[in-house]
Amino acid sequence: MTPVLSRRALNRATLARQMLLERKDISVLDAVSHLVGMQAQTPHTWYLGLASRLSGFEPSQASTLLENGDLVRVVLMRGTIHLVSPSDAAGLRPLVQPILDRDLQNNTMHSKPLKGVDLARLADMGRRLLAEKALTAKQLGAELETHFPDSSPASLAYGVRNLLPLMQVPPRGLWGRSGPIAHSVLSASGSLSLDEMVLRYLAAFGPASVMDAQKWCGLTRLGEVFSRLRPDLVVFQDESGRELFDLPEAPRPSEEVPAPPRFLYDFDNVALSHADRSRVLTKEFYEQVRPRKNFAPQVVLVDGFSAAEWDVEDEVLSVRAYGKLSRADRAAVKSEAEVVLGVYGVRKVVFV
Template sequence: MADTQVRRRPVTTSSPAPLLSRRALNRATLERQSLLSRSAMPVTEAVEHLVGMQAQTPHTWYTGLWTRLAGFRPEHAADLLTGRRLVRIPLMRSTIHLVSAADCLALRPVVQPVMERGLNANFGRDLAGVDREELAAAGRALVEERPLTFGALGRLLAERWPGRDPGSLAQAMRAWVPLVQVPPRGLWGRSGPIAHTTAESWLGAGVTAEPSPRRMVLRYLAAFGPATVMDIQTWSGLTRLSEVVEALRPELLTFRDEEGRELFDLQEAPRPGPDTPAPPRFLYDFDNLLLSHADRRRVVTEDYHRQAYDRHGPVPQLLLVDGFTGGDWKITGQRGAAVLTIRPYRPLSGPDAAAVTEEGARLLEFAAPDAESHDVRLLPAP
């Protein structure tokens, strides 16, 4: 009997996804955040590209727009707030974000699970037995009659639900009904009560009936990618997004980071080389660049962590040097002078020190145009 040959199928191995170094991730994200060069986009378009800006403070986010947009002035955003083309509303991570009117109506239903989870964790026991539809209808009528602070809203709701904690009732409204903060709160150089009304009443339109986590993921990648699934979940506050990303996989490129984690990205998204120059940039305290990845090392350095900033104290405003956190800054007023104090984490080279000082002078011109004098103080590094 003749020997028979067993034919074996050739073993095929897929090549590993291309590696993106931390520095390459840094440059890709900075480019999409308009932090390698300032963008000429109009304010509304820029805010939509960024998928909103975290804005629980009334004014610091204006610096975030200035550092990204060429020729930006505070009134460019303030006028859009009073004109109801921009709004401030709880969205990603259940935190207040500045978004366009269109994104307010499109994104708020997508993050509804985030709002529900926070409410149930913190106030669920106080709200047991409260009829959701009844409370939402009663609260809507109150805030649409006139904008109310949460304190006033809670007291009025407690008249209808005696024995319930007013604060919990107001927080239920925050979670169950899309509520926007109305001006003058958030206007540059002005203040006002933290008063709310419904997004539908303020904007004259209803929220979308078909929320799209898929579209939200794609927009996140355009503004913050390349990214892991955990990055997207960290930014949004949503869970179980691996299912959404898997459905998108045929449309996306995949990479790996230095730890071997899978990164996803849009095919046409910019990915500059790791040696692309990154000028100094002044970030505001709640800049989403610093908050929107599970692994923040693409921007945040060990030098930052060594500062041991007080978790319960003021959030520092950070300076980027060569694209990474290189110090902090603050503006104070002294006898009519606006003083910018910059505290670098490490000694700066001569060119870096000059570039930081020049950018700081521009920041003072933006933030304190009416000051009698401007003074940039670059402190020695420790």
């Protein structure tokens, strides 16, 4: 009989892989590599993701790596910007390229203006222009328009964004600094197979189903990959009977292991990388009224699950709980806030 993993057991396993049960004393590079990148389309919120996972983390550690080119921000999984090592960016981008090709074909804003454009020529021209200097999308579009006068500059730039592995160059994303969203073409080398990608996904997010893996990366038909890997994996079921796969030696703590409060940033992959997100997100999370449809809340985990949301304004951290928190939980949340969010210069924590 296939062993069944409860929701709490899945929660604890996932938090352990995500370094959210216990902060790890490892390097920023090792952490980002283990996580198979961190979603990072915002310039700075991902720094909190590292502060929640690493012992003694200082933002300058990651900022220096980004400035030196040891970390890059590139469009990858789900067609979103991820913080990764250059070699992982080079290995992952060809695997997820079908997502970007599909987007280019189906994007209602850009597909029509690009109709009839020689995409190979567009990619080649984009590569040549960006080899000379980093350009913003507006600058790139203006340059491309001279070669493709019948197309929209914005759509031409978007086409290059999907055709080539563009990375956002510093100072964009550096801690305490910012800059225009300028791009250059990734020049690093690296290779990764689909099988290797799935194994790394399981190491960071498992146990997981085929649909979970597909949700994480944005690809389809990964069932073929899991079929190949199945002899080397362990198989479970969740409480709904869905088949889950995992690495034999991966950590699967007891569901009774304590989970301390943790602050997630707005695009934290732990909340985005499963088709069934109930292992972290509660029904109360989905019942919240938010400013707009695609608003990405910043979640507080209590006992491993979403229990509140947080925001910082004028050096005050506000925590809004979905329900009543016990006195012990409030004290633990406040303690975690004071430790982690010191990176934001927070002077006061309030519950609203």
